[in-house]
Amino acid sequence: MEFHASCGEGLVGLLETEVLKSNLKIQSKNRGGIFFSTKSPSSLRHFLESTQISSKVGLVLCNWNVNDYDDLYNEATQFPWEDIINQRLSFRLESKTKDNLPDSRFAMYRLKDAILDRFRDLEIPFPDINKDNADLGLYLRSYMDHAVVELYLSKDSLTKKGYRTKAGSATLRENLASAMIEFSDWKNDTPLIDPFCGQGTILIQAALKWKHSKAINKKILEESYVFQQLFLNSEDKEKMESNTSKPPLLIGLDESEESLELARNDAKKAGVEDLIHWELGEFQRLEDITKQYKLPKDIAFAIITDPPFGNRLGSKEDAKNLYSDFGKYLKDMQAEINFTIITGDTSLLGFLKLKKEKEMSLKNSGLSSKIVNYLVHPRKPNGSQTTTH
């Protein structure tokens, strides 16, 4: 069986790592995702339950060659939809087509007509179409003369963990927070601080990753009819397992009490309120915080953060000063810090005056953005510190 895992632009490299980790075979990839195949239900299940980068995964139902909308209609009337959709199940259609099918909306209507005409010809009662809360989601995509219809394996996007009470204008999307955590190579035994934590998405995702490492998506998947059918005979009927290893130290700092209030509510809804400490104040409290939480002087810690960049919060001039002050502050701290930042204005990165270790480009809410990783005062293998800037 062939599947398609989709992801945000720029995240396909991280998605590839997840696909390979689950022992799935990559067939092809592009900017928006990866087509993979597998004969192993447990590998597929592992991927579905653990992916933090893919937003949707679909089973490829049909793969046609089409020159125009009539070809699409004719192919679609030959397909046994009645084996998948029935009167008791509602369905919804989505489409993103191009080249031979330039109008996505029209292509979707032709597909819908073909499905309903087939039911009419076979004298089978029509299934319900439900745009908002359908049992089954079908996705039509096309490229040149290829048209593919996928059946989604989850009802909703896998990235929506359902804990958001109210999203602020500068709140980071859950999958981007996860992408930052993956990119930083953060490990549970390293304290993690977000000094511009806002609504706390990065720390909540880190807490969820620790708590449900093997099955972070299990709850969303269990609501899916398709997932239930696919794994009907599976032995695994256990509840969402919790991690019993030592929890990580997670600390969020922000100058806005209002943001911290939202963060606390979201953490509670996500069931990780006991795992995260929230502190009010400006980033200059960082050093005090390392003392307050008794971080040993020689221990490395991680910072993963999303500071304001003069778009929705503050001006560009403020952002330049903030980046410059923050870079200097980290250097002055003398601690070994694995520092990862996301920004929608890459011209600000130079103000940090730090030597980058690695970077990746991506789109964040339509803005060309970067996630960049720095090692500040890394220790040499013999334990002495090096200067990197």
Ligand SMILES: C[S@@+](CC[C@H](N)C(=O)[O-])C[C@H]1O[C@@H](n2cnc3c(N)ncnc32)[C@H](O)[C@@H]1O
């Ligand atoms: C882009 S938002 C972070 C959003 C966060 N990643 C989330 O998902 O909600 C930046 C945050 O930095 C905070 N902030 C701005 N200047 C600060 C400073 N000097 N020290 C600490 N926090 C600051 C703002 O209050 C805001 O919540």
